[in-house]
Amino acid sequence: MHDPERALTQTRREFGEHGGVCPSVERSATFTVLESAVMPEIFKGIRGPDKDGFFLYSRHFNPTVDVLARYLSAMEGTERAVCTASGISAIATTLLQICNGNGHIIASNVIYGGTHALLADMFPKYGIETTFVNPTNTAEFEAAIRPDTKVIYTETIGNPTLAVADIKALAKIAHAKNIKLVVDNTFTPMMISPAVLGADVVVYSMTKFVNGASDVIAGAICSTMEFAYELMDLHNGCVMLLGPTIDPRTAFDISQRLPHLAIRMREHSNRAMAISERLQELGAPVVYPGLSDFPQHELLASMLNPGYGYGGMLTLDCKTVDKANALMDYLQNEEDFGYIAVSLGYFDTLMSCSGSSTSSEVPPEDQERMGLSPGLVRFAIGFTGTIEDRIAQMERGVKKVGLV
Numbered sequence: 001m002h003d004p005e006r007a008l009t010q011t012r013r014e015f016g017e018h019g020g021v022c023p024s025v026e027r028s029a030t031f032t033v034l035e036s037a038v039m040p041e042i043f044k045g046i047r048g049p050d051k052d053g054f055f056l057y058s059r060h061f062n063p064t065v066d067v068l069a070r071y072l073s074a075m076e077g078t079e080r081a082v083c084t085a086s087g088i089s090a091i092a093t094t095l096l097q098i099c100n101g102n103g104h105i106i107a108s109n110v111i112y113g114g115t116h117a118l119l120a121d122m123f124p125k126y127g128i129e130t131t132f133v134n135p136t137n138t139a140e141f142e143a144a145i146r147p148d149t150k151v152i153y154t155e156t157i158g159n160p161t162l163a164v165a166d167i168k169a170l171a172k173i174a175h176a177k178n179i180k181l182v183v184d185n186t187f188t189p190m191m192i193s194p195a196v197l198g199a200d201v202v203v204y205s206m207t208k209f210v211n212g213a214s215d216v217i218a219g220a221i222c223s224t225m226e227f228a229y230e231l232m233d234l235h236n237g238c239v240m241l242l243g244p245t246i247d248p249r250t251a252f253d254i255s256q257r258l259p260h261l262a263i264r265m266r267e268h269s270n271r272a273m274a275i276s277e278r279l280q281e282l283g284a285p286v287v288y289p290g291l292s293d294f295p296q297h298e299l300l301a302s303m304l305n306p307g308y309g310y311g312g313m314l315t316l317d318c319k320t321v322d323k324a325n326a327l328m329d330y331l332q333n334e335e336d337f338g339y340i341a342v343s344l345g346y347f348d349t350l351m352s353c354s355g356s357s358t359s360s361e362v363p364p365e366d367q368e369r370m371g372l373s374p375g376l377v378r379f380a381i382g383f384t385g386t387i388e389d390r391i392a393q394m395e396r397g398v399k400k401v402g403l404v
């Protein structure tokens with residue numbers, strides 16, 4: 001059984017040049033060779049980062065970025081990872097690489113607003129069409145398959161309604177038709193290992209839980225060795241030639257935070273569970289995957305790596321934008337419960353009204369179809385403060401605005 005925390009601990013730890021407990025940061029843009037004859041061999045791929053540690057230029061591979069990539073691939077159970085400047089560039093380059101200039105994508109309709117815009121608004125201009133389906137209904141994906149379908153795309157736990165996709169079932173229908181399954185695991189690192197469940201490529205916005213400090217933008221693509229090198233191909237590689245290069249200093253920062261990702265995920269989950277249970281007792285309209293009445297609770301439980309809980313995301317449907325805003329204003333300005341901000345995976349709680357913020361790229365009729373209420377407040381529960389204080393603050397909040 002794949003245990004991401006153990007796998008991460010067991011992978012070779014990188015030390016600093018002088019025996020430092022932290023790895024050194026290789027900031028060079030370019031790399032020398034001892035003999036000029038070696039250079040053409042690197043260009044031909046005879047030598048390279050995974051062949052005796054030969055590096056060329058940091059838009060291609062960089063040793064510090066590769067330390068992070070090695071840790072991530074251990075965590076995911078994939079052969080390789082490629083890090084990028086943002087989550088959205090990890091998604092865009094992965095899909096462009098697989099589609100190779102044309103074709104059809106079947107995507108969950110419960111996805112990050114930026115990804116929705118990429119697929120619905122931008123990709124059609126470049127010859128790539130997308131059909132959106134309900135992620136909780138595997139049969140809808142299967143029914144949408146066309147001869148030119150190249151990718152099935154979903155998030156493990158969808159943003160923002162928390163709809164859960166059946167990764168194993170999707171892998172099965174995809175692979176029967178030679179289609180690639182790409183999964184965005186941003187909400188559920190450590191908790192779920194999509195590649196182990198059958199996904200071909202796992203993408204991350206590391207901006208969120210993986211980094212955990214809300215101080216960098218970064219992304220990752222975890223895949224086979226072959227796909228990683230396709231992305232970095234000097235003639236056709238979408239990461240190499242579109243150039244969303246991560247800075248080695250950012251990669252270093254993230255690699256220093258991966259060792260406590262497991263601890264953080266457990267604590268995000270503990271807090272979100274405790275707050276959700278109290279909200280449920282009070283009769284508030286809370287949705288949290290860890291509650292037994294969550295529609296895909298069993299399915300999610302069957303996919304989880306044990307010991308990390310059900311994640312840090314919960315929603316409260318306030319029905320109207322006014323009530324949602326009143327709740328967020330109260331919780332931030334009267335209680336210091338958390339901050340009104342998009343994003344997630346921070347150590348403090350972040351809250352936003354999804355319909356008019358991170359999912360505003362999704363048109364109103366599509367928001368309705370995906371079950372997104374205009375008054376839905378998404379909470380990314382942090383782990384600062386005591387649990388007792390946080391529960392009491394939330395309780396006063398929902399009472400104040402009349403949710404219970």
Ligand SMILES: *Cc1c(COP(=O)(O)O)cnc(C)c1O
Pocket residue numbers: 086087088089112114115155159184186187204205206207208217218219
């Ligand atoms: C934030 C987010 C992205 C985009 O990532 P960036 O790092 O902001 O580019 C993609 N997918 C999900 C699920 C996200 O939450």
